[in-house]
Amino acid sequence: MDARTRGVLFDVDGTLVDSSYFHALAWWEAFRQFEHTVPMSAIHRAVGMGGDKLVAHLLGESRDESQDDELKATHDAVFGTYWPSLVAFDGARSLLKRCAEEGLTVVLASSARDRELRVLRRALDADEAIAAATSSSDAEESKPAPDILAAALDAGGLRAEDAVFVGDAVWDVYAASKLGIPTVGVTCGGTSEGELREAGAAEVYAGPDELLEAFASSALGRLGA
Structure with a gap:
C-alpha cells in the first residue's frame, strides 16, 4: 500500500x-404555509437535493420563483424546531x-x-x-x-x-x-x-x-x- x-x-x-423525515415534514409545512399541496411522499423522495433544486423539482418551472427564498427560510425555521429530537x-x-x-x-x-x-x-x-x-x-x-x-x-x-x-x-x-x-x-x-x-x-x-x-x-x- x-x-x-x-x-x-x-x-x-x-x-x-x-x-430525513424531519426534513420532509419541515418542507411539507413550508409548502402548506404558501398554499402549495405537495404529497409528503414526493417530498421525501426529493430530500437530499439542495433546497433550491428541491423547490424547483417539486413545484415546477411555472412556480412563482419569488417565493423560493421564503420557502427555504420557512423550511429552515421549522426544521430548527426538531433539532432537540435529532x-x-x-x-x-x-x-x-x-x-x-x-x-x-x-x-x-x-x-x-x-x-x-x-x-x-x-x-x-x-x-x-x-x-x-x-x-x-x-x-x-x-x-x-x-x-x-x-x-x-x-x-x-x-x-x-x-x-x-x-x-x-x-x-x-x-x-x-x-x-x-x-x-x-x-x-x-x-x-x-x-x-x-x-x-x-x-x-x-x-x-x-x-x-x-x-x-x-x-x-x-x-x-x-
Whole structure:
C-alpha cells in the first residue's frame, strides 16, 4: 500500500443522523404555509437535493420563483424546531471511529448550514474521529451537483480515486458519480436498496450499524487494507 491519503466522505442527514423525515415534514409545512399541496411522499423522495433544486423539482418551472427564498427560510425555521429530537443512527459514532482507527481520513460532506452542522455533530458525538467537515457555504451549487463532495475532498486532502462516499439518497450517488467516487448506500434515510443500486451505488447496507459489522469486507475496509 502506498503512502497516499485515503478517506471516507460521509453524508450526514439520513446517513449518520436520523433526520430525513424531519426534513420532509419541515418542507411539507413550508409548502402548506404558501398554499402549495405537495404529497409528503414526493417530498421525501426529493430530500437530499439542495433546497433550491428541491423547490424547483417539486413545484415546477411555472412556480412563482419569488417565493423560493421564503420557502427555504420557512423550511429552515421549522426544521430548527426538531433539532432537540435529532439522534445518531445506531453504530454511526462507532463507524466513524473505526474508519479513523483504520487510518482513513473521515470527512463529513454535509450541505447543512454552519449552525445546523454543529447540532448534527453534537448528535454524532464523534469529533475525535472527524478530520474535516463541509457546510452549505462550501458549495456554489447543491446536490446532485458534485460541488460539496469536491469541497470535502479538498478539506480532507484527498483525491477522488482514494475516497469512498457513504450516503442515503439517489442524489448522493449521482453527485459522487460525477467525480468518479464509488458510493456505499444506506437505506436508513428511507430510500430502498433497489433505488440506490439503480442510481449506481456499489454496495448497500441497512445503516451504519450493518456497515460497521461488515466493515472488513466492505468498500471502506478494502480502502484501508
